[in-house]
Amino acid sequence: MYFALSVVVKSPQHAAVPDRPQINYPADLPVAQRREEIMKAMRSHQVVIVVGETGSGKTTQLPKMAYELAFEEGKSGRIGCTQPRRLAAATVARRVAVEMGTGLGDRVGYQVRFVEKVQDETTIKFMTDGILLAETQRDRDLRQYDTLIIDEAHERSLNIDFILGYLKNLLARRKDLRVIASSATLDAGMFSEYFDDAPVVNVEGRTFPVEDYFLPPDSEGEDLSRHVARAVQWVTDLDDSGDVLIFLPGEREIRECADTLEGKKFPNTDILPLFARLGLAEQERVFNIGGSKRRVVLATNVAETSVTIPGIVYVIDSGLARISRWNPSRQIQRLQIEQISQASARQRRGRCGRICEGVCVRLYDEETLELADAYTDPEIRRSSLAGVILRMKSLRLPDVREFPFLSPPSAKAISEGHRTLEEVGAMEKQGHLTRIGHQLARLPLDPRLGRMLIEASKRKVLDAVLVMVGGMSVMDVRERPQEKQTEADNAHKKFNDESSDFLTLLHIWSAVDSFRDKKRFKRNQLRKYCKQNFLSFRRIMEWDQIVSELSRLVRDTLKVKTRPLAADRKQWGDEDEMHKSLMAGIPMQFGFWDKEKRAYRSTGGREFAIFPGSGLFGKNKPEWLLAYELVETTRVWARKVANIDVKWVEELLSHMCRYRYHSPHWDEHQGAVYGKETVICGGLTLVDGRRVFYGRVRPEEAHEVFIREAILGDGLRTRGEFLHRLDEVRAEVESAEHKLRRAGGLWSDEAVFDFFHVRIPKHICTAKAFQKWRTTGDNEKQLMLEVEDCVWGEIEDLSDFPDCVWYGENSYDVSYSENPGERTDGVVFEIGMDQIVDFPDYLTSWG
DNA sequence: CTCTCCCT
Known part of the structure; x- marks a missing residue:
């Protein structure tokens, strides 16, 4: 059911512009009905805010409207559309290409890391927001775009907040640039105010009504899994066939709830866990609908934004999530379970009601919801700012404190960001970027990881450290399915290096590397090997791509050639030098085993324990450790560690x-x-x-x-x-x-x-x-x-104190001493026995 | 004796 809008090409002087395809808007999408309103707002304002719930069609239709308008105005630049996730950028691009009747990569294209389907004639370009951000480095004014559509602005990721601030400045320089911020949030007022009272167009979602129920914990203080089981029972009593999605804070809670629910033996039910670290096969089970059984999906926050599970009728919301918060003064990432915000609760609720009427069961009371924060703190208030500051310096933007962030970061976080950059030698005290700083800004890495590469190049161990750094920037490639934990642990044992988790990465790499024929992987064999050894094929591929990308960039920015890691460990290079290179990026992340405290004591009064996933866990504690990332959950864990020689600290950090x-x-x-x-x-x-x-x-x-x-x-x-x-x-x-x-x-x-x-x-x-x-x-x-x-x-004058006294023909030696209370105190005449007779009496009273 | 999620 599509209807075509006839559009008249106004001005013939733009005949050079390629043929205009007919633009159709699926009429059943709410956003299509607001087309006139949206286009009118765009004509009269540089910035427009579009608010639309999921299912409104804004992601696919707004680019087409912008295209139509650009054509009408005779503009020939691009329409750039950002997405927070790679998968979304690719799939939306594909959809829009189909709707516009062009091939993907022709008039409609997309670019994400590692994939670029864009040609000169591409007019609508979808991309991840990270790509747009990276483009600011090459083209400060983003000249290739006439229009930028920032989708999912409400998610308030680091990238989105930075882009919004950047655009706010850019709009003053480029009066011809048009910006659309698209958000699911009801509070568009904030965005509107931010962009000088930009008009807001509200588009209703195309959803079915959702009923709300509050099912707080009972007075006994029941634990989460029993509580969840009670909610599932409640839903089952209502209807035993509609699929259920349960939001839980983490893998552990998912596991516990799964066990409890299995124990309850709900009839004709599949219990399916879902979290980002889950293996591909297990994740795919969630998408296979149409089976005969009712599905109960136990999910983390992946299901809130990243993964859309089809067919959900019931949502059970624990109201909890693990939220990452960077503590700038301790330099520790806290990952604690928190009560979610109202916005997040609304998002979770919105995961049902898409195919039919839905029900949202909340495992907390109404008051808790009312008292919850309206919005989740934006990421910029919860993360380390070193990378952001580095990027800003490299773009020669004014001071962070003057940058128009929607939510300005705290002074503490800013000074920590500066300190970290100084620590790795990227910035001078006065705030100028050093040579190293400029090099780091060109690497798509956390500045600390980039610093490791630069140091490794100096120390002639770049090939090995490249693999290590790549491994640190992807999710752990080791898989550990619930049912086969010991089996997986056993399979992983052969990769473990007894003194360094970073060398473990090399062991895994070199095992995988043997499945290469020249440069290309023998994919089928590798896939089989991964399965047998509990490795994630997808993440291995990602790792490999990152290593290739980095070695290319390192060649361009550092002017050093790299070679593939040798098969033989003896040719990897000096392992001490590798670890010293790592230390250059994380200089203050070391600690020593305090026997009395039974903990590792680190710099700045911090303490940590080795994470159980480390190869050094449970061994006889090495005295000095290097720790990549400290994360506080139940306690402060060091995820990846290596034994180091304390002398290196002095050698490398004498200035500290x-x-x-x-x-x-x-x-x-x-x-x-x-x-x-x-x-x-x-x-x-x-x-x-x-x-x-x-x-x-x-x-x-x-x-x-x-x-x-x-x-x-x-x-x-x-x-x-x-x-x-x-x-x-x-x-x-x-x-x-x-x-x-x-x-x-x-x-x-x-x-x-x-x-x-x-x-x-x-x-x-x-x-x-x-x-x-x-x-x-x-x-x-x-x-x-x-x-x-x-x-x-x-x-x-000492003339009153002769050393020798003459009397007649006799001379007497005189000595003086000061020994109060002793017989020798005072003046002593040395008188020979033969002289005693002649010794004058008065001399003894002299003085 | 175990940790949410994205991205260059």
């Missing part, structure tokens, strides 16, 4: 280490000043009290210790003439002290220290260097000190 030096002392045997060194990085002690040659690290302090302990403390093995002089002077001063009854009151170590300090060159702190200097030229002469050099101020 704090070095503390203490206990310098003169080592007479070595003839040098040694001390202790403690190295701390991110609050972790890497090295505690390592002996260090002090002259290297603290030359001034070492020089002082040398003077005090080697010279003043008599610690030199080769004593020069000046030291004998020192001894003499010291004795002289000491004697004066006794005469004056001022022990220690004249001699000043500090004065002597100063004497040597100004005369001995600053760099000298070893016996050898000193000896060389002292024996050169007249240097030693400078060191011959006098009494005046060793005392504070002037010495009083």
